[in-house]
Amino acid sequence: MKQLKVFFLLILASLSLKAQPSLSLEEAIKRSLENNYDITLVKQQQQIASINNSWGAAGRYPYIGVSLGADYALNDNANEDFIQNRFSGGVNLNWTLFDGFAVKITKQRFAELEELSKQNTAIMVEGTIQSVVLAYYAALLEKERLNVLNEVMLLSEDRYQRIQQRKELGSAVTFEVLQAQNAYLTDKTSYLSQQVFYKNALRDLAFLMADDSGASYELNDEFQAMPVSYVLADLQAQMVANNKSLKNQYINQNLLENAILSAKSSYYPTLSFAGGATHTRTGNDFENSGISWNNVNNMYGNFTLSYNLFSGGNRKRALQIARLEEENGLVELEQMKHELDNKLANLYEFYLVRQELLSVARENMEAAKLNFQIAREKFESGAINSFNFRDVQLIYLNTSLQELQAIYNFIDTHTALLRMVGTIVQQYE
Numbered sequence: 001m002k003q004l005k006v007f008f009l010l011i012l013a014s015l016s017l018k019a020q021p022s023l024s025l026e027e028a029i030k031r032s033l034e035n036n037y038d039i040t041l042v043k044q045q046q047q048i049a050s051i052n053n054s055w056g057a058a059g060r061y062p063y064i065g066v067s068l069g070a071d072y073a074l075n076d077n078a079n080e081d082f083i084q085n086r087f088s089g090g091v092n093l094n095w096t097l098f099d100g101f102a103v104k105i106t107k108q109r110f111a112e113l114e115e116l117s118k119q120n121t122a123i124m125v126e127g128t129i130q131s132v133v134l135a136y137y138a139a140l141l142e143k144e145r146l147n148v149l150n151e152v153m154l155l156s157e158d159r160y161q162r163i164q165q166r167k168e169l170g171s172a173v174t175f176e177v178l179q180a181q182n183a184y185l186t187d188k189t190s191y192l193s194q195q196v197f198y199k200n201a202l203r204d205l206a207f208l209m210a211d212d213s214g215a216s217y218e219l220n221d222e223f224q225a226m227p228v229s230y231v232l233a234d235l236q237a238q239m240v241a242n243n244k245s246l247k248n249q250y251i252n253q254n255l256l257e258n259a260i261l262s263a264k265s266s267y268y269p270t271l272s273f274a275g276g277a278t279h280t281r282t283g284n285d286f287e288n289s290g291i292s293w294n295n296v297n298n299m300y301g302n303f304t305l306s307y308n309l310f311s312g313g314n315r316k317r318a319l320q321i322a323r324l325e326e327e328n329g330l331v332e333l334e335q336m337k338h339e340l341d342n343k344l345a346n347l348y349e350f351y352l353v354r355q356e357l358l359s360v361a362r363e364n365m366e367a368a369k370l371n372f373q374i375a376r377e378k379f380e381s382g383a384i385n386s387f388n389f390r391d392v393q394l395i396y397l398n399t400s401l402q403e404l405q406a407i408y409n410f411i412d413t414h415t416a417l418l419r420m421v422g423t424i425v426q427q428y429e
Contacts (some may be wrong), residue, residue: 007165023217035210041085058107062095090278100268139201140223242422275301361406
Protein backbone atom coordinates (compact mmCIF):
# COMPACT_ATOMS: atom_id res chain seq x y z
CA MET A 1 0.00 0.00 0.00
CA LYS A 2 2.82 2.35 0.88
CA GLN A 3 4.65 1.67 -2.39
CA LEU A 4 1.47 2.42 -4.35
CA LYS A 5 1.08 5.74 -2.52
CA VAL A 6 4.66 6.74 -3.27
CA PHE A 7 4.14 5.77 -6.92
CA PHE A 8 1.12 8.06 -7.25
CA LEU A 9 3.00 10.89 -5.53
CA LEU A 10 5.83 10.54 -8.03
CA ILE A 11 3.37 10.65 -10.92
CA LEU A 12 1.71 13.81 -9.59
CA ALA A 13 5.10 15.41 -9.04
CA SER A 14 6.20 14.62 -12.58
CA LEU A 15 2.98 16.05 -14.01
CA SER A 16 3.39 19.26 -12.03
CA LEU A 17 6.97 19.60 -13.23
CA LYS A 18 5.89 19.26 -16.85
CA ALA A 19 3.33 22.02 -16.36
CA GLN A 20 6.01 24.43 -15.11
CA PRO A 21 8.25 26.27 -17.60
CA SER A 22 11.93 25.57 -17.03
CA LEU A 23 14.27 28.44 -16.26
CA SER A 24 18.06 28.45 -16.30
CA LEU A 25 20.24 31.03 -14.59
CA GLU A 26 21.39 32.30 -17.98
CA GLU A 27 17.81 32.81 -19.12
CA ALA A 28 16.89 34.54 -15.85
CA ILE A 29 19.76 36.99 -16.26
CA LYS A 30 18.85 37.64 -19.89
CA ARG A 31 15.21 38.38 -19.03
CA SER A 32 16.20 40.65 -16.17
CA LEU A 33 18.60 42.69 -18.30
CA GLU A 34 15.83 43.14 -20.87
CA ASN A 35 12.88 43.83 -18.57
CA ASN A 36 14.08 44.83 -15.10
CA TYR A 37 12.37 48.04 -13.94
CA ASP A 38 15.50 49.72 -12.59
CA ILE A 39 17.51 48.94 -15.72
CA THR A 40 14.74 50.35 -17.91
CA LEU A 41 14.79 53.59 -15.93
CA VAL A 42 18.57 53.99 -15.93
CA LYS A 43 18.73 53.31 -19.68
CA GLN A 44 16.24 56.13 -20.21
CA GLN A 45 18.49 58.43 -18.19
CA GLN A 46 21.44 57.38 -20.34
CA GLN A 47 19.46 58.20 -23.47
CA ILE A 48 18.65 61.66 -22.08
CA ALA A 49 22.35 62.29 -21.38
CA SER A 50 23.20 61.17 -24.91
CA ILE A 51 20.66 63.60 -26.39
CA ASN A 52 22.04 66.47 -24.31
CA ASN A 53 25.59 65.76 -25.47
CA SER A 54 25.50 67.98 -28.57
CA TRP A 55 27.20 71.13 -29.82
CA GLY A 56 23.82 72.78 -30.19
CA ALA A 57 23.05 72.35 -26.50
CA ALA A 58 26.54 73.66 -25.68
CA GLY A 59 25.86 76.91 -27.61
CA ARG A 60 28.13 76.62 -30.64
CA TYR A 61 25.51 77.40 -33.28
CA PRO A 62 23.58 80.64 -33.87
CA TYR A 63 19.93 81.26 -33.15
CA ILE A 64 17.90 82.14 -36.22
CA GLY A 65 14.36 83.51 -36.12
CA VAL A 66 11.79 84.71 -38.62
CA SER A 67 8.87 87.09 -38.17
CA LEU A 68 5.80 87.98 -40.18
CA GLY A 69 3.31 90.73 -39.48
CA ALA A 70 0.16 92.31 -40.90
CA ASP A 71 -1.42 95.57 -39.60
CA TYR A 72 -4.64 97.26 -40.63
CA ALA A 73 -5.56 100.78 -39.53
CA LEU A 74 -8.40 103.20 -40.31
CA ASN A 75 -7.54 106.89 -40.05
CA ASP A 76 -10.56 109.17 -39.73
CA ASN A 77 -9.68 112.87 -39.93
CA ALA A 78 -11.41 116.05 -41.00
CA ASN A 79 -9.80 116.28 -44.46
CA GLU A 80 -9.79 112.73 -45.81
CA ASP A 81 -10.29 109.18 -44.53
CA PHE A 82 -7.83 106.44 -45.52
CA ILE A 83 -7.08 102.82 -44.68
CA GLN A 84 -3.50 101.76 -44.06
CA ASN A 85 -2.34 98.18 -44.76
CA ARG A 86 1.12 97.16 -43.57
CA PHE A 87 2.83 93.81 -44.25
CA SER A 88 6.24 92.96 -42.86
CA GLY A 89 8.63 90.04 -42.76
CA GLY A 90 12.10 89.57 -41.45
CA VAL A 91 14.84 87.20 -40.39
CA ASN A 92 17.29 87.71 -37.53
CA LEU A 93 20.43 85.92 -36.36
CA ASN A 94 22.15 85.99 -32.95
CA TRP A 95 25.48 84.25 -32.54
CA THR A 96 27.97 84.22 -29.69
CA LEU A 97 31.30 83.98 -31.50
CA PHE A 98 33.52 83.79 -28.44
CA ASP A 99 32.77 83.51 -24.74
CA GLY A 100 36.03 82.42 -23.18
CA PHE A 101 35.94 78.82 -24.50
CA ALA A 102 32.71 78.22 -22.57
CA VAL A 103 31.15 76.33 -25.50
CA LYS A 104 34.02 73.83 -25.66
CA ILE A 105 34.05 73.45 -21.89
CA THR A 106 30.30 72.89 -21.80
CA LYS A 107 30.56 70.26 -24.56
CA GLN A 108 33.27 68.45 -22.57
CA ARG A 109 30.98 68.52 -19.54
CA PHE A 110 28.11 67.00 -21.54
CA ALA A 111 30.44 64.26 -22.79
CA GLU A 112 31.54 63.48 -19.23
CA LEU A 113 27.93 63.41 -18.06
CA GLU A 114 27.05 60.97 -20.83
CA GLU A 115 29.97 58.75 -19.85
CA LEU A 116 28.88 58.98 -16.21
CA SER A 117 25.39 57.90 -17.24
CA LYS A 118 26.86 54.92 -19.12
CA GLN A 119 28.81 53.92 -16.02
CA ASN A 120 25.65 54.23 -13.92
CA THR A 121 23.94 51.88 -16.35
CA ALA A 122 26.88 49.48 -16.08
CA ILE A 123 26.65 49.62 -12.27
CA MET A 124 22.93 48.87 -12.46
CA VAL A 125 23.60 45.95 -14.81
CA GLU A 126 26.19 44.54 -12.40
CA GLY A 127 23.85 44.97 -9.46
CA THR A 128 21.00 43.33 -11.34
CA ILE A 129 23.15 40.35 -12.35
CA GLN A 130 24.27 39.92 -8.74
CA SER A 131 20.68 40.16 -7.48
CA VAL A 132 19.45 37.65 -10.06
CA VAL A 133 22.25 35.19 -9.29
CA LEU A 134 21.54 35.36 -5.57
CA ALA A 135 17.77 35.23 -6.09
CA TYR A 136 18.11 32.23 -8.41
CA TYR A 137 20.33 30.33 -5.99
CA ALA A 138 18.16 31.41 -3.06
CA ALA A 139 15.21 29.78 -4.82
CA LEU A 140 17.34 26.69 -5.47
CA LEU A 141 18.32 26.70 -1.79
CA GLU A 142 14.66 26.72 -0.75
CA LYS A 143 13.95 23.98 -3.30
CA GLU A 144 16.75 21.78 -1.93
CA ARG A 145 15.57 22.42 1.61
CA LEU A 146 12.10 21.38 0.50
CA ASN A 147 13.50 18.13 -0.91
CA VAL A 148 15.40 17.39 2.32
CA LEU A 149 12.34 18.11 4.47
CA ASN A 150 10.20 15.98 2.18
CA GLU A 151 12.65 13.10 2.54
CA VAL A 152 12.69 13.45 6.31
CA MET A 153 8.89 13.73 6.43
CA LEU A 154 8.46 10.52 4.40
CA LEU A 155 10.93 8.72 6.66
CA SER A 156 9.06 9.95 9.73
CA GLU A 157 5.79 8.76 8.21
CA ASP A 158 7.32 5.36 7.50
CA ARG A 159 8.66 5.20 11.07
CA TYR A 160 5.24 6.16 12.45
CA GLN A 161 3.54 3.41 10.45
CA ARG A 162 6.13 0.84 11.53
CA ILE A 163 5.65 1.64 15.20
CA GLN A 164 1.87 1.48 14.78
CA GLN A 165 2.29 -2.00 13.32
CA ARG A 166 4.57 -2.97 16.21
CA LYS A 167 1.98 -1.72 18.69
CA GLU A 168 -0.65 -3.87 17.04
CA LEU A 169 1.72 -6.81 17.42
CA GLY A 170 2.41 -5.87 21.07
CA SER A 171 6.07 -4.99 20.65
CA ALA A 172 5.63 -1.21 21.07
CA VAL A 173 3.87 0.94 23.63
CA THR A 174 1.58 3.93 23.20
CA PHE A 175 4.30 6.36 24.26
CA GLU A 176 6.46 5.29 21.32
CA VAL A 177 3.53 5.68 18.93
CA LEU A 178 2.79 9.19 20.20
CA GLN A 179 6.46 10.15 19.97
CA ALA A 180 6.63 8.92 16.37
CA GLN A 181 3.38 10.68 15.53
CA ASN A 182 4.64 13.94 17.02
CA ALA A 183 7.88 13.67 15.01
CA TYR A 184 5.93 13.01 11.80
CA LEU A 185 3.58 15.95 12.33
CA THR A 186 6.51 18.24 13.18
CA ASP A 187 8.32 17.23 9.99
CA LYS A 188 5.14 17.67 7.97
CA THR A 189 4.68 21.18 9.39
CA SER A 190 8.22 22.07 8.43
CA TYR A 191 7.66 20.70 4.94
CA LEU A 192 4.46 22.69 4.41
CA SER A 193 6.07 25.89 5.68
CA GLN A 194 9.04 25.31 3.37
CA GLN A 195 6.69 25.15 0.40
CA VAL A 196 5.68 28.73 1.13
CA PHE A 197 9.31 29.84 1.39
CA TYR A 198 10.08 28.24 -1.96
CA LYS A 199 7.13 29.92 -3.68
CA ASN A 200 8.10 33.30 -2.20
CA ALA A 201 11.67 32.87 -3.48
CA LEU A 202 10.32 32.19 -6.97
CA ARG A 203 8.19 35.34 -6.77
CA ASP A 204 11.24 37.40 -5.80
CA LEU A 205 13.08 36.04 -8.82
CA ALA A 206 10.12 36.77 -11.09
CA PHE A 207 10.03 40.37 -9.82
CA LEU A 208 13.65 40.91 -10.85
CA MET A 209 12.67 39.70 -14.34
CA ALA A 210 9.63 42.04 -14.28
CA ASP A 211 7.46 38.97 -14.82
CA ASP A 212 3.96 39.42 -13.42
CA SER A 213 2.43 36.40 -15.18
CA GLY A 214 2.37 34.37 -11.98
CA ALA A 215 4.13 31.44 -13.65
CA SER A 216 5.84 28.97 -11.33
CA TYR A 217 9.22 28.14 -12.85
CA GLU A 218 11.14 24.90 -12.60
CA LEU A 219 14.77 25.86 -11.97
CA ASN A 220 16.97 23.47 -13.92
CA ASP A 221 20.47 24.59 -12.88
CA GLU A 222 22.27 22.52 -10.27
CA PHE A 223 22.66 23.88 -6.77
CA GLN A 224 26.39 23.56 -6.41
CA ALA A 225 29.41 25.72 -5.65
CA MET A 226 32.59 25.63 -7.71
CA PRO A 227 35.53 26.98 -5.66
CA VAL A 228 38.06 28.98 -7.68
CA SER A 229 41.57 29.85 -6.52
CA TYR A 230 42.36 33.59 -6.60
CA VAL A 231 45.45 35.66 -5.83
CA LEU A 232 44.73 38.86 -3.91
CA ALA A 233 47.21 40.93 -5.95
CA ASP A 234 45.51 39.86 -9.19
CA LEU A 235 42.11 40.75 -7.79
CA GLN A 236 43.37 44.18 -6.75
CA ALA A 237 44.70 44.83 -10.26
CA GLN A 238 41.36 43.78 -11.79
CA MET A 239 39.49 46.01 -9.35
CA VAL A 240 41.56 49.09 -10.26
CA ALA A 241 40.98 48.42 -13.96
CA ASN A 242 37.32 47.38 -13.91
CA ASN A 243 35.49 48.54 -10.78
CA LYS A 244 32.59 50.72 -12.01
CA SER A 245 32.25 52.79 -8.85
CA LEU A 246 35.93 53.73 -9.06
CA LYS A 247 35.51 54.68 -12.71
CA ASN A 248 32.58 56.88 -11.74
CA GLN A 249 34.77 58.67 -9.22
CA TYR A 250 37.34 59.41 -11.92
CA ILE A 251 34.59 60.87 -14.11
CA ASN A 252 33.38 63.01 -11.21
CA GLN A 253 36.92 64.27 -10.82
CA ASN A 254 36.98 65.24 -14.51
CA LEU A 255 33.75 67.16 -13.98
CA LEU A 256 35.34 69.07 -11.11
CA GLU A 257 38.29 69.98 -13.33
CA ASN A 258 35.81 71.07 -15.96
CA ALA A 259 34.15 73.34 -13.38
CA ILE A 260 37.50 75.11 -12.84
CA LEU A 261 37.85 75.75 -16.58
CA SER A 262 34.28 77.05 -16.65
CA ALA A 263 35.03 79.45 -13.78
CA LYS A 264 38.18 80.69 -15.60
CA SER A 265 36.22 81.32 -18.81
CA SER A 266 34.32 84.16 -17.10
CA TYR A 267 37.58 86.20 -17.09
CA TYR A 268 37.54 86.39 -20.91
CA PRO A 269 35.60 88.91 -23.01
CA THR A 270 32.55 87.95 -25.01
CA LEU A 271 32.15 88.62 -28.72
CA SER A 272 28.71 88.29 -30.26
CA PHE A 273 27.06 89.07 -33.56
CA ALA A 274 23.50 90.12 -34.26
CA GLY A 275 22.23 90.55 -37.82
CA GLY A 276 19.07 90.43 -39.84
CA ALA A 277 16.97 91.77 -42.66
CA THR A 278 13.40 93.08 -42.80
CA HIS A 279 11.04 94.03 -45.56
CA THR A 280 7.98 96.24 -45.02
CA ARG A 281 5.27 96.95 -47.57
CA THR A 282 2.81 99.68 -46.60
CA GLY A 283 -0.32 100.61 -48.54
CA ASN A 284 -2.39 103.76 -47.91
CA ASP A 285 -5.88 103.63 -49.44
CA PHE A 286 -7.14 107.21 -49.62
CA GLU A 287 -10.80 107.89 -50.07
CA ASN A 288 -10.30 110.43 -52.89
CA SER A 289 -7.03 109.42 -54.59
CA GLY A 290 -6.92 105.60 -54.29
CA ILE A 291 -4.23 103.30 -52.85
CA SER A 292 -0.47 103.85 -52.92
CA TRP A 293 2.23 101.36 -51.87
CA ASN A 294 5.58 101.97 -50.21
CA ASN A 295 8.31 99.31 -49.86
CA VAL A 296 11.13 99.52 -47.31
CA ASN A 297 14.05 97.08 -47.00
CA ASN A 298 16.35 97.13 -44.01
CA MET A 299 19.48 95.03 -43.27
CA TYR A 300 21.75 95.24 -40.28
CA GLY A 301 24.73 93.53 -38.73
CA ASN A 302 26.23 94.36 -35.33
CA PHE A 303 29.27 93.04 -33.49
CA THR A 304 29.38 93.43 -29.74
CA LEU A 305 32.49 92.99 -27.62
CA SER A 306 31.84 93.01 -23.89
CA TYR A 307 33.97 92.45 -20.85
CA ASN A 308 32.95 92.29 -17.21
CA LEU A 309 35.34 94.60 -15.35
CA PHE A 310 33.93 93.97 -11.89
CA SER A 311 31.23 91.68 -10.51
CA GLY A 312 31.59 92.08 -6.79
CA GLY A 313 34.24 89.35 -6.59
CA ASN A 314 31.83 86.65 -7.85
CA ARG A 315 34.23 85.34 -10.48
CA LYS A 316 37.08 85.05 -7.98
CA ARG A 317 34.91 83.30 -5.42
CA ALA A 318 33.56 80.88 -8.04
CA LEU A 319 37.11 79.96 -9.11
CA GLN A 320 38.24 79.50 -5.49
CA ILE A 321 35.26 77.25 -4.73
CA ALA A 322 35.85 75.19 -7.89
CA ARG A 323 39.48 74.61 -6.93
CA LEU A 324 38.55 73.61 -3.38
CA GLU A 325 35.93 71.20 -4.70
CA GLU A 326 38.56 69.66 -6.98
CA GLU A 327 40.84 69.14 -3.97
CA ASN A 328 37.96 67.57 -2.08
CA GLY A 329 37.37 65.29 -5.04
CA LEU A 330 40.99 64.11 -4.95
CA VAL A 331 40.64 63.31 -1.25
CA GLU A 332 37.41 61.40 -1.91
CA LEU A 333 39.14 59.50 -4.72
CA GLU A 334 41.97 58.41 -2.43
CA GLN A 335 39.45 57.52 0.25
CA MET A 336 37.50 55.34 -2.19
CA LYS A 337 40.67 53.55 -3.34
CA HIS A 338 41.66 52.83 0.25
CA GLU A 339 38.13 51.76 1.17
CA LEU A 340 37.89 49.42 -1.83
CA ASP A 341 41.27 47.89 -0.99
CA ASN A 342 40.10 47.21 2.56
CA LYS A 343 36.76 45.78 1.42
CA LEU A 344 38.45 43.57 -1.14
CA ALA A 345 40.93 42.24 1.42
CA ASN A 346 38.10 41.54 3.88
CA LEU A 347 35.95 39.92 1.21
CA TYR A 348 38.88 37.81 0.00
CA GLU A 349 39.50 36.51 3.54
CA PHE A 350 35.78 35.85 3.89
CA TYR A 351 35.84 33.98 0.59
CA LEU A 352 38.67 31.72 1.80
CA VAL A 353 36.89 31.04 5.08
CA ARG A 354 33.60 30.16 3.39
CA GLN A 355 35.47 27.95 0.94
CA GLU A 356 36.92 26.05 3.89
CA LEU A 357 33.52 25.96 5.63
CA LEU A 358 32.04 24.50 2.46
CA SER A 359 34.62 21.73 2.52
CA VAL A 360 33.88 21.05 6.21
CA ALA A 361 30.13 20.98 5.55
CA ARG A 362 30.57 18.47 2.73
CA GLU A 363 32.73 16.23 4.88
CA ASN A 364 30.27 16.51 7.75
CA MET A 365 27.43 15.66 5.40
CA GLU A 366 29.15 12.49 4.21
CA ALA A 367 29.60 11.37 7.81
CA ALA A 368 26.00 12.23 8.74
CA LYS A 369 24.64 10.40 5.67
CA LEU A 370 26.63 7.26 6.48
CA ASN A 371 25.59 7.44 10.12
CA PHE A 372 21.95 7.84 9.10
CA GLN A 373 22.10 4.83 6.76
CA ILE A 374 23.58 2.68 9.51
CA ALA A 375 21.01 3.89 12.04
CA ARG A 376 18.18 3.20 9.62
CA GLU A 377 19.33 -0.35 9.09
CA LYS A 378 19.63 -0.88 12.83
CA PHE A 379 16.17 0.60 13.45
CA GLU A 380 14.58 -1.63 10.83
CA SER A 381 16.29 -4.64 12.37
CA GLY A 382 15.28 -3.59 15.87
CA ALA A 383 18.86 -3.04 17.10
CA ILE A 384 18.05 0.54 18.23
CA ASN A 385 14.82 2.08 19.44
CA SER A 386 12.83 4.87 17.80
CA PHE A 387 14.23 7.54 20.13
CA ASN A 388 17.81 6.88 19.10
CA PHE A 389 16.80 6.77 15.46
CA ARG A 390 15.03 10.14 15.79
CA ASP A 391 18.18 11.67 17.24
CA VAL A 392 20.22 10.46 14.27
CA GLN A 393 17.47 11.64 11.91
CA LEU A 394 17.59 15.16 13.36
CA ILE A 395 21.37 15.20 13.06
CA TYR A 396 21.04 14.21 9.41
CA LEU A 397 18.42 16.92 8.82
CA ASN A 398 20.46 19.68 10.45
CA THR A 399 23.64 18.62 8.69
CA SER A 400 21.87 18.58 5.31
CA LEU A 401 20.49 22.07 5.88
CA GLN A 402 23.88 23.30 7.04
CA GLU A 403 25.53 22.00 3.88
CA LEU A 404 22.94 23.71 1.70
CA GLN A 405 23.43 26.96 3.57
CA ALA A 406 27.23 26.65 3.22
CA ILE A 407 26.83 26.27 -0.55
CA TYR A 408 24.65 29.38 -0.77
CA ASN A 409 26.96 31.38 1.51
CA PHE A 410 29.91 30.54 -0.72
CA ILE A 411 27.99 31.55 -3.86
CA ASP A 412 26.98 34.79 -2.16
CA THR A 413 30.58 35.69 -1.28
CA HIS A 414 31.93 34.60 -4.67
CA THR A 415 29.35 36.73 -6.48
CA ALA A 416 30.17 39.77 -4.33
CA LEU A 417 33.88 39.24 -5.05
CA LEU A 418 33.27 39.11 -8.80
CA ARG A 419 31.25 42.30 -8.69
CA MET A 420 33.84 44.19 -6.67
CA VAL A 421 36.63 43.39 -9.12
CA GLY A 422 34.33 44.26 -12.02
CA THR A 423 34.25 40.86 -13.76
CA ILE A 424 30.73 39.70 -12.88
CA VAL A 425 29.40 40.65 -16.33
CA GLN A 426 32.06 38.54 -18.07
CA GLN A 427 31.43 35.67 -15.66
CA TYR A 428 27.70 35.48 -16.44
CA GLU A 429 27.63 36.65 -20.07
